[in-house]
Amino acid sequence: MFTKLARLRKLRWGELVQLPLLLAGVVLVDLALAVFGYRRTLRAVERLSQRNAPQVGNLTALDRARRLAWRVDLVGRHGPVRRSCLRCALLTYGLLRWRGLRPILRLGLPVQPQAATFMAHAWVEVEGAPLLPGDARYTPFIPGQPPPPL
Numbered sequence: 001m002f003t004k005l006a007r008l009r010k011l012r013w014g015e016l017v018q019l020p021l022l023l024a025g026v027v028l029v030d031l032a033l034a035v036f037g038y039r040r041t042l043r044a045v046e047r048l049s050q051r052n053a054p055q056v057g058n059l060t061a062l063d064r065a066r067r068l069a070w071r072v073d074l075v076g077r078h079g080p081v082r083r084s085c086l087r088c089a090l091l092t093y094g095l096l097r098w099r100g101l102r103p104i105l106r107l108g109l110p111v112q113p114q115a116a117t118f119m120a121h122a123w124v125e126v127e128g129a130p131l132l133p134g135d136a137r138y139t140p141f142i143p144g145q146p147p148p149p150l
Helices: 003-007 013-048 058-077 084-096 133-138
Strands: 104-110 121-126 138-140
Touching: 013 058, 013 084, 013 121, 058 084, 058 121, 084 121, 104 133, 133 138
Parallel strands: none
Antiparallel strands: 104 121, 104 138
């Protein structure tokens, strides 16, 4: 409990004020997934977050992207909507595109899958790096190839 409060204290004022907006974003993505499904929600996110002049990635942009992904994950874990990596990843993906970055939305499986469970995961990468530390434990699906056996 105290470590979570300590993390919140490390947020800058602008980041702290942004949390209710991120919460609303997670709720909107949840609603869109429920009503329209994944493909139509993804198309809407991409259409709404379209930018003409993408930024060139640098360390500052990557650090800001990681901080944004952490805040979205925080709101996803403690908000009123059932948390899922897909909701958080779609919101993070859209916000980073809107900021002019070139994120990649990934869907995949654990590098070392558990024998009896299917655990797909969604995450966002910028400049080839996953934004959250736990996302490095997953390998993306490759289009046209079957997923690895469980």
